[in-house]
Amino acid sequence: MLTERQLEVLLSVVHEFIERGEEVGSRTISKRYLKGRSAATIRNEMADLEDMGYLMQPHTSAGRVPTTRAYRLFVDAVLQRRAHEDRAGGEWTGRLREHRDGVRGALARASELLSQLSNYVGMAAVTQLKQARLNKIDFVRVDTSHFLLLVILDGGVVHHRVINMPCDLSQETLEDLARKINTMSGYEWSEVREALQNYIMRGLGKYADSCRKALEELDSILAGEQTTLFTGSLSNLFDIPDFQDIGRFRALFSILEQEGELARLLGQYGKKDGLGVIIGEENQAPGLEGCSLVLSSSSTEGTRTMLGVIGPKRMNYERVIAALDRVLCDIEGLSENPDGEGDGHDQR
Amino acid sequence: MLTERQLEVLLSVVHEFIERGEEVGSRTISKRYLKGRSAATIRNEMADLEDMGYLMQPHTSAGRVPTTRAYRLFVDAVLQRRAHEDRAGGEWTGRLREHRDGVRGALARASELLSQLSNYVGMAAVTQLKQARLNKIDFVRVDTSHFLLLVILDGGVVHHRVINMPCDLSQETLEDLARKINTMSGYEWSEVREALQNYIMRGLGKYADSCRKALEELDSILAGEQTTLFTGSLSNLFDIPDFQDIGRFRALFSILEQEGELARLLGQYGKKDGLGVIIGEENQAPGLEGCSLVLSSSSTEGTRTMLGVIGPKRMNYERVIAALDRVLCDIEGLSENPDGEGDGHDQR
DNA sequence: TTTAGCACTCAATATGTTCGAGTGCTAATA
């Protein structure tokens, strides 16, 4: 389909455009990349590439700009090269729970680190899939009318809720209840729930009303796909020419601000494990046409963990992928060294 | 110092400038505010007001713009009017802990609500003052080598940390330890700490090393002034003309993004209880010269709770103060109705 | 003390000109 040379020209254009951010002309390619060929030759190739939908001109007499299709080709080439190297791969998810501030802390750190290494915006998320399992539960009395419901999920995610329960269940009753639930740790929540309901009906009939509240909370914690999401520093965006226009900035920002929208996006693209890149309009969220998303996903035991970077379509994919790989490898070190030695800050 | 009429002109200028955001000329004031007087008269008054430092001209042949001094006068007038009304005032802090998601949830909601009502950026924070007291503590085993340290402070703030403890303290020992600490609930942490250390030395000598970790965590939770901070939606900023310039936007944004900086700011200005307004350069944080901060602060039992709104110097102070008052009153209703009936969204 | 009138200032807007990077096409060349 594409001749050897066309491919060469195309990748050069993409590379050059990513570096400089300006339309690239035939002369530039002739001088910097295919030094043997003249500008006119390149020009002909470019015209063909435009016909094939890989390049476009913002206006006559301007240089060429890569289309999403061209980025796709470029990124796939990068990914393929990466696949040949030895990937660390595998079981990084488990390490997260060893972080001193728990999974949340680890994610927060990872997202921040990703922002810094990539110079774009890092993200980190866990979503607990439908089949989330309880590890442990506990009730802690706060004062006469409140107690705290503490839930630890398999995978190390911790939730807590304060529940207002005006009646006076004794501490022992609560402990009993907790013990009862904990013996069933590892079961599906639906099973636990059923057993629990029976137990309450039998032994705690008069407190049923209060217990229902707690059950509802548990339901809301355990039910459905819930995503805990962290976004690293956004301040890099200000230095990116593509976002100097407040309109573009706004589009990206408002997506990053609404966790729900972002979670939906990650949920959609993180389904298959491993590293993937979604370029520009390939992703149909409105306002994200000019952005790309690099996403690494890993599912284990009912949770899916995702690390990602979002930035302009014209992002330095190689750097971003390297940053992700690095964070994936270093994830165990997160609790020790606060930040890396600070490479990868060379751009602009 | 200021004649009646000068005051009238000045307040008119401020009012007009807040509404329209453009330099206001003598003709406008003559036509819209002091209808009896001609533009020339107003012009003379304005010249005097400029000499006195209340107004300034961006350039010759432009209208006048209020200085910080003028805003001060204007805001003080608003605050004084407010003081005459019956303030609800008082003990709103207590209500926060009744929120179903605890203090954190209540703060998150409040900050968001403030953003929506004010059309600027809402903030909500609790800082636990030096004399924070323990309400309750608990240890929950997560797996063989980890347990969760759960801390509830007087005031309802909940912290939890996962601690890696490779040795095998039995569940009973941990419960003993927790019970020991809980008997001292309400004491100063320094006292508890000392008693605790003795207890560990006597009874748990061989686990001392592991216990030290837990103690350190407790120290880090309880020591010093720590601020938990929430920021409401920032998307209103995009519609404010003052922030259309990406530079100005960036200045405010980077402060809002670094929690530390923001916490420092709130700490500095929230010291005295009640409602205060900090206008433009009155606050010396770099980058915030063009912004104002409306802050309501309330201290009780070792915690200080603050609600605030940050926006451009040229903000609608009346609306913001009303929004704050409303949230202060409604704070008890937060757990019931998801959002207000939606007034106050009329601007632009 | 107030106001009408007038000359003056200056940002914003519109209009015109130049400049240069880049293209497409054609004809000469290897």
Added chain:
DNA sequence: TATTAGCACTCGAACATATTGAGTGCTAAA
């Protein structure tokens, strides 16, 4: 047949130059 040099052409960016209009300060009259 593939490549290249040459040339006319296009069009945005950058700069210079009017034009407009809102607003001022000052002065002299009411």
